[in-house]
Amino acid sequence: MATSNPAPARRGSLVAPLMLLGLGVLFLITNLRPEISVWRLFAQYWPFLLIFWGAARLVEYTIARAASRPIARTLTGGEILLAVAICLVGHVMFVAQRGDWGVWRFGDRGVEILGESYDFPLPPSNIELPARSEVAIENLQGTIRVSGTDSRTMRIAGRKYIRAFDRAGAEQADKASGISVRKDGGRVQVQAGQGSLSGSRHISCELEITVPRDSILRLEGRNGDIEIRDMTASVDVTGANSPVRLSNIGGNVRVEVRRSETVQAEQLGSNIEVTGRGRDLDLTKIAGTVTINGDFSGNIRLAELARPARYTSSVTDLSFQKLPGKLEMDLGVLYAVNIIGPLKIQTRSKDVRLENFSKDVDISSRRGDIDLRDPTLPLASIHAETQNGDVSVALPSNAVFSLQAETAHGQIVNQFGAAVRVEEHGRSAQAHGGVARGEGAEIRLRTGRGSITLAKTGDVQAL
Amino acid sequence: MAAYFCGCARCTAGAITGPLMLITLGGLFAIDQFGRYRFHQTWPVLLILYGLMRAVAYMMPSHGDG
Numbered sequence: 001m002a003t004s005n006p007a008p009a010r011r012g013s014l015v016a017p018l019m020l021l022g023l024g025v026l027f028l029i030t031n032l033r034p035e036i037s038v039w040r041l042f043a044q045y046w047p048f049l050l051i052f053w054g055a056a057r058l059v060e061y062t063i064a065r066a067a068s069r070p071i072a073r074t075l076t077g078g079e080i081l082l083a084v085a086i087c088l089v090g091h092v093m094f095v096a097q098r099g100d101w102g103v104w105r106f107g108d109r110g111v112e113i114l115g116e117s118y119d120f121p122l123p124p125s126n127i128e129l130p131a132r133s134e135v136a137i138e139n140l141q142g143t144i145r146v147s148g149t150d151s152r153t154m155r156i157a158g159r160k161y162i163r164a165f166d167r168a169g170a171e172q173a174d175k176a177s178g179i180s181v182r183k184d185g186g187r188v189q190v191q192a193g194q195g196s197l198s199g200s201r202h203i204s205c206e207l208e209i210t211v212p213r214d215s216i217l218r219l220e221g222r223n224g225d226i227e228i229r230d231m232t233a234s235v236d237v238t239g240a241n242s243p244v245r246l247s248n249i250g251g252n253v254r255v256e257v258r259r260s261e262t263v264q265a266e267q268l269g270s271n272i273e274v275t276g277r278g279r280d281l282d283l284t285k286i287a288g289t290v291t292i293n294g295d296f297s298g299n300i301r302l303a304e305l306a307r308p309a310r311y312t313s314s315v316t317d318l319s320f321q322k323l324p325g326k327l328e329m330d331l332g333v334l335y336a337v338n339i340i341g342p343l344k345i346q347t348r349s350k351d352v353r354l355e356n357f358s359k360d361v362d363i364s365s366r367r368g369d370i371d372l373r374d375p376t377l378p379l380a381s382i383h384a385e386t387q388n389g390d391v392s393v394a395l396p397s398n399a400v401f402s403l404q405a406e407t408a409h410g411q412i413v414n415q416f417g418a419a420v421r422v423e424e425h426g427r428s429a430q431a432h433g434g435v436a437r438g439e440g441a442e443i444r445l446r447t448g449r450g451s452i453t454l455a456k457t458g459d460v461q462a463l
Numbered sequence: 464m465a466a467y468f469c470g471c472a473r474c475t476a477g478a479i480t481g482p483l484m485l486i487t488l489g490g491l492f493a494i495d496q497f498g499r500y501r502f503h504q505t506w507p508v509l510l511i512l513y514g515l516m517r518a519v520a521y522m523m524p525s526h527g528d529g
Binding site: 044046047048049050051052053054055057058061065079083087090091094 | 475478479481482483484485486487488489490491492493495496502
């Protein structure tokens with residue numbers, strides 16, 4: 001194709017003229033034979049135009065090189081512009097001919113809106129369910145609210161939102177999309193209808209679902225808020241990309257999130273397991289065990305946990321027995337008040353502050369201060385170790401303990417007077433004291449660089 | 464040799480960058496339409512390819528094999 005290039009031009013490419021020619025032929029065909037849907041063909045196959053173009057340029061280059069003829073080395077500005085224009089037009093046409101006009105989405109949050117939003121009511125459906133039915137809700141875009149009731153009827157109602165250029169387009173998309181509800185004995189499956197509410201980003205729904213309280217719920221979703229409340233059986237949420245809120249659930253709860261802004265659960269009667277990635281996490285009033293496995297980059301808030309909890313992320317490992325108070329944690333600080341051990345914290349770089357804690361405590365951190373105050377009596381063992389940071393422990397004056405403290409680079413401040421002996425060697429310092437080892441609570445404090453403070457508070461009544 | 468043409472390895476790498484980018488762009492959009500990955504997920508491939516081609520061009524001798 002490059003062989004007939006006559007001009008000694010620098011832009012010696014035949015591709016652009018060929019494309020113009022093709023475009024002309026295309027328009028001509030549409031005008032003369034309107035029944036042939038060239039647009040549809042273009043909308044489907046335009047990416048191959050780019051591939052063909054690139055391949056043609058490669059061929060041209062090889063031929064020119066073999067013939068030692070001059071050729072433009074790279075794409076010119078005009079050609080790049082043309083390529084971008086083809087991408088834009090082609091993509092918009094592809095989206096348009098697929099039936100769902102509207103948003104053209106580039107990236108996860110950057111949404112370019114080309115149309116308007118139209119909403120359509122969904123025909124409500126009522127289904128009778130036997131006891132302990134399984135209800136699965138899958139792949140629906142949009143907000144889903146599920147609540148349990150005493151009635152045996154499952155009710156689905158809501159609205160559908162469609163982005164489109166005009167009402168006609170929206171109505172067409174409305175007809176093409178829907179929600180399918182299938183019932184098979186004690187199993188109900190609520191799904192996006194064919195080729196609609198799942199794949200398209202231009203159609204979303206807002207569903208209000210009420211189910212018999214004892215149904216077993218399974219939600220498999222992608223985008224949109226999920227809210228579930230007042231259920232007595234287990235709830236399973238997977239693949240959520242969006243906020244998940246749960247309240248008043250009797251059975252075991254499992255939540256697996258991909259990139260959720262927030263996971264919230266309160267008043268759970270049983271165990272909860274949260275895995276995946278997200279930002280904020282808020283668990284309150286959980287009667288069962290709590291297992292969190294994943295990375296949550298925002299604020300983590302735990303409160304009123306009645307049974308053992310464990311949090312494992314790529315930087316932090318935390319476990320304790322019970323949390324009548326609360327625990328707050330973000331990337332830099334872990335703060336807990338009224339927490340019951342045995343408590344174990346292993347973290348990379350966080351300041352750890354505990355107030356009003358009981359039973360054994362074991363903290364190790366690579367970087368960060370450790371501040372422990374007001375343990376309940378009788379005192380249990382305290383191990384705190386950081387490679388870089390200050391360690392400070394405030395104990396009631398009547399606490400019985402044996403102390404071993406050591407800083408490789410720093411000083412030791414002691415408020416317990418003669419009971420504790422501090423020795424300084426150059427930059428390092430050590431302290432020993434209290435009752436004989438093995439008799440009182442064992443306290444071991446160590447820092448690689450930083451000070452150690454042993455502070456005294458007033459007498460505290462033993463519990 | 465003609466004025467605008469240099470057959471050295473560096474120029475070759477530079478010259479085929481554009482066409483390769485076009486082919487990749489077309490490929491990514493084809494995958495967007497027929498495959499399972501969307502373009503908003505795959506576009507970094509373009510950056511990687513461009514960087515790679517620039518790096519190759521940089522490392523090639525400028526008057527090498529001719």
